[in-house]
Amino acid sequence: MQAELDATRENVQLGDGRRWQLPRILRGARAYVVLLLFVLVFLTPFYWMVATALKSEVQLFALPPAWVPSPPIFENFMQVFREVPFGRFVLNSATLVFWNVLGQVLSTTLIAYGFARLRFPGRNVLFLILLGTLMVPDQVTLVPQFILFAKLGWVNTYLPLILPAFTGSPFLIFLMRQYMMTIPLDLDEAATIDGAGRLQILRYIIVPLCVPALVLVGVFTFTWVWNDFMGPLIYLTDPAKFTVSLGLGFFHGARETSWHLLMAASLMSMIPPVILFLVAQRRLLGGLAAAGLKG
Amino acid sequence: MKPHKALKFATILALLALFMVACGGEPESVEVTRVVTETEVVEVTRVITETIEVEGEQVEVTRVVEVPAEEEPQEPPAEDEVVTITWWGTERGRDTATTRELHFQLARAFEESHPNTRVAVSLFPSGGFGDRVLTAIAAGEGPDVYYHFWATDIATQGFLEDLTPYIEASDFDPQERWFPIGNQRAVYEGRYYGLPRDATAGAIAYNMDMFDAAGVPYPEEGWTIADYRETAIALTDRDNDQYGVGAIVGSPGCFQWSSFSYNMGAEFVSPDGSEVAGYLDTPEAAEAVAFCLGLTADDQVTAPAGMQEQFGELVFLSGNVAMQHISTWELPALNEQAEFNWAVVAPPRFDENTEGIAWTDSYVYYMNAESQNKVRAWEFLEWITGPEANQIIAESGVWTPPQPEIWEAMGWSEDPILGVFWNELNKEARVPNYLRSQYYFDCVGTIFDDVWTRYTELGETDVAAMLAELVPPAQACLDDNYASQE
Structure with missing residues (x-):
């Protein structure tokens, strides 16, 4: 009804036959x-x-x-640094982000390439199993994974927070595989005729064409690691190794919360992701669109 | 069949087989012949005799419970052997640096008097700390000593060291050393599974300026719940954003944290935490719950729900709230931030003829049952809950220690503010309802949210009927959880 009314208002028939808009x-x-x-x-x-x-x-x-x-x-921002070693936390988070992004980009590219391009027995079953791991809640694997890393003597080190990235994330592998499957096989065949091997095709053909998806992998990883609270909480004991997300948690107690400091610290912790988004914006949106994930 | 198809087929078969094994029923019984050459029967039971009050009469109840066999005591380390123990705690959300410094100060002071023990302190954010501890303990990486606020029956899970033998071997009497709540929070079925970190109590903080402006007399010790309601109504002026009462939403201020329910004769769960039927569905409980709901929905004397949920008790700092139930945990914020005159008074009792019952609480220090350094960990626990450490804690102002002796030494028992809490801490105390069962918040706590929504938003007013409907499923939830634990 309202739409009709609006249309009438915008398209009034004038006396000479023209429409007024x-x-x-x-x-x-x-x-x-x-x-x-x-x-x-x-x-x-x-x-x-x-x-x-x-x-x-x-x-x-x-x-x-x-x-x-x-x-x-404005003193609230300085107060954050007096209450907790916030600069140290930022540095620790940045270290974790660097290694995780590197690990995810490398592992995801290789694994996704295998699923997208290589033909081998059980490929689809393996891929289904990989996707099936997405359905397992983190809480289920929390204790077994902790025991594993504890037995390796890695608790209170960054290894449990970094090494899993080098084995790939199922979601990111799925995303990359879907993206790689949109690249015509003709390109691979042409390169093969020219004498390129599998890794050369990956290096010189697939990876350059997958840059938008790789940016997406990088940005997703950055965001997950930067915001991850549970991982550092579970594996780190030494406060000198704590990350930004744990640092923010210090201002939120069971009974009291320093909201002004929490917000000041949160604002500062948002700066790196915002800069990243601004820098990677165009490629990120391109990657989202190509991977079919755009909202 | 092509090779890869055969492989796929075999994989699917293997997965199906695994699935069927996983989902299969009980395995069939298999007859086993075993030659028993030696048998040893160890009966470890404990007879517990309790006196409980049933319809005004004292009844003695005796029960026999199985207890795990005593473990061999750990060999103490050589006196000159340097041992490092780990001590975990949490930040409290404000004065972060001060809280951290207090922990390090305590650790250093202990190391000075115990030169062969090092204390490695780790402070974590409060959120997720329980998960952190449990995960670490499950992996055998738990701290030697930590503090938290487990429900008392968490002792049944087996990861807390029974400290009773240590206390018996020591030269102090816990009943004399700590306030009643300090002992109650640390004890489960007569055994000590922890030691109190602090002691807090509830009281009503009131904004003297608002009382003066409205010409309402200040509340006095001995006032009643009816007085409280009348005062709240007299001081509420919603048009000018003034409220008689601050936070009670989400049930904390009225249903569970405060002494209101106790003083109205209501208990929400049994002392051992296992029963909600027969407690939360009684007329007294219904009356107590209806009183709280009425303050918001009928009298409309409470601060806006959003403010209550975000700021909790500290909504009192707005200066627009006349009265707020607080504990000593909120005192540092009030002392530092309040820009108006305020004081505290004991919570209202039911009527002139009944004694008030205090709401008190305490964090608890625990020793990890799997600790490799139990002897040194106990030395630390004994020290940290003793006079020297409690004096340091009292001077820091971070929390109020559980030791009456220190309160008196600090002059707090005579202090106009802390003196009120002192009196409460020396009153009859009970373990708060929400700390009696580890399943309380999953099974019972949800009832309050449900009743709240139905009363305030859906217009249902028969609280007794609502509780009668909601209590049986809550009881079933408790039963299921306790049964799954056996």
Whole structure:
């Protein structure tokens, strides 16, 4: 009904037979207003986070809530560094991210290539088993995996948090395989005729064409590792090895939470992922679209 | 058949076989002949006699429980052997650096008096700490000593060292050393499975400025629950964002954490945590729950739900809340941040003729039953819960120690604020309902959320009927969990 009414308003029949239409600029403005409303909806939590990071503790509890910090307390950001070794945590997280991204990119590429291009007996069954592991909840494997790493003497080291990345993630392997299967086989055949071996085809043909998907693998890995709370919590004991996500947890207690410091620390911890997104934005969206994962 | 097809077929067959084995029933019985050359029967039982009150009468109940055979005591390390023990704890969400420093200060002080023992301190975020400890213990990598707030019956899981023999061999009396709650939280079926880290109690903090502005007299010790409700109504001015009561949503402030339910004669689960039927479905429990619901839904004297859920007890710091149930755990925040005049008073009792019952609580230190350094770990536990450590803790202000002697030495028993908590800690105390069963939050806690939603949002007002409906499934849940443990 509303749509019909809108159509009538925009297409009024004029006396000389022409149709009167809402000027293009106004039609465009209407779209912008709607989009702006959505932007506001999505930005409000982020704004609230920034505002909370700049409030004093008393302002946090104000009734009605204070939308604008008055005065803004930039000192909260420094306070975070005084309360916990936040810089150390960032460095530790960055170390884990580096090795995990490297591991995932290498292992995922190789494994996905095997599933996408090589013909061998049981390939599909193996792939199904691989996908089946996606259905196993993490809680089920938590203790056995911990026992395994404990027996290897790796608890309180970064090895349990890094080495699994070099064996590939089922989801990322699936993603890469699907992407590789979109690349025409003709290219492989042409390279084979030119004398290229399997690894050369991978290196010189497949990998350059898979860059958007590889960026996606890298970004996903970055985000998972940066935000991972349970892994570092379970495997690390020495506070000097703790990561950003554990550092944030220090401000959230069983009975009390320093919301202003938690938000200040969260804001700072968001900076690397945001920079990454800005840098990798174009390739990331291309990868998402090509992998069929775009929302 | 092509080779790869044969392989695929074989793989599927193997998987099917595995599936059938996994899903198969009990294996058939097989007759086994075994020559027994020697038998040894070890009967390890304990007779527990308790006096309980049934309909006003004291009844003595005796039961026999099986206990695991005593393990051989660990060989103590040579006196000059340097041993490192691990001590795990949690940050508390505020004053992070101070809390961390206190732990290191305690470790250093212990090492000074025990030069052959090193203490490796690890502090973790509070969220997920229980999982961290359990995973490590399951893998044989658990800490020697740690503190947490397990329900008392977690002792049945077997990963806590029974500290009773250590205490018996020591020269202190736990009943004299700690407040009643300190002992109650550490004991399960008469045995000590932990030692108290701290001791806290509940009291009502009130905003004196709001009382003055409204011309309402301050509450006084001995006031009743009816007084509390009247005061809350008198101090509520929703148009000006002023509320008589702060946080009670999600049940913490009223249903479980506070002494309201105790004082209204309600217990939600049995003392051993295994029974909810016969407790939460009684008229007293229904009345207590209805009272809490009424404050929000009928009297509308509580702060907005969102504020309560986010800030909990600290919503009192807004300055717009007249009264808030708090514990000593909130005192540092109030002392540092409150920009108004405030004081505390004992929680209201039911009426003038009944004594109030306190809500008290404590974190507990545990020793890992699989610790390789039990002798040194016990030395540390004994020290950390003793006068020297508790003095350091009291001076740090991070938490309030469980030792009355230290409270008196610090002058807290006479303090206008801490004195109120002192009185509460010396009253009759009970292990809080939510800390009696390890399955409480899975089985019983959900009832409160359900009743809350139905009362405040769906308009159902017959609380007794709702509880009668919700308690049987909760009891079944408890029964299932305890049965699966056997």
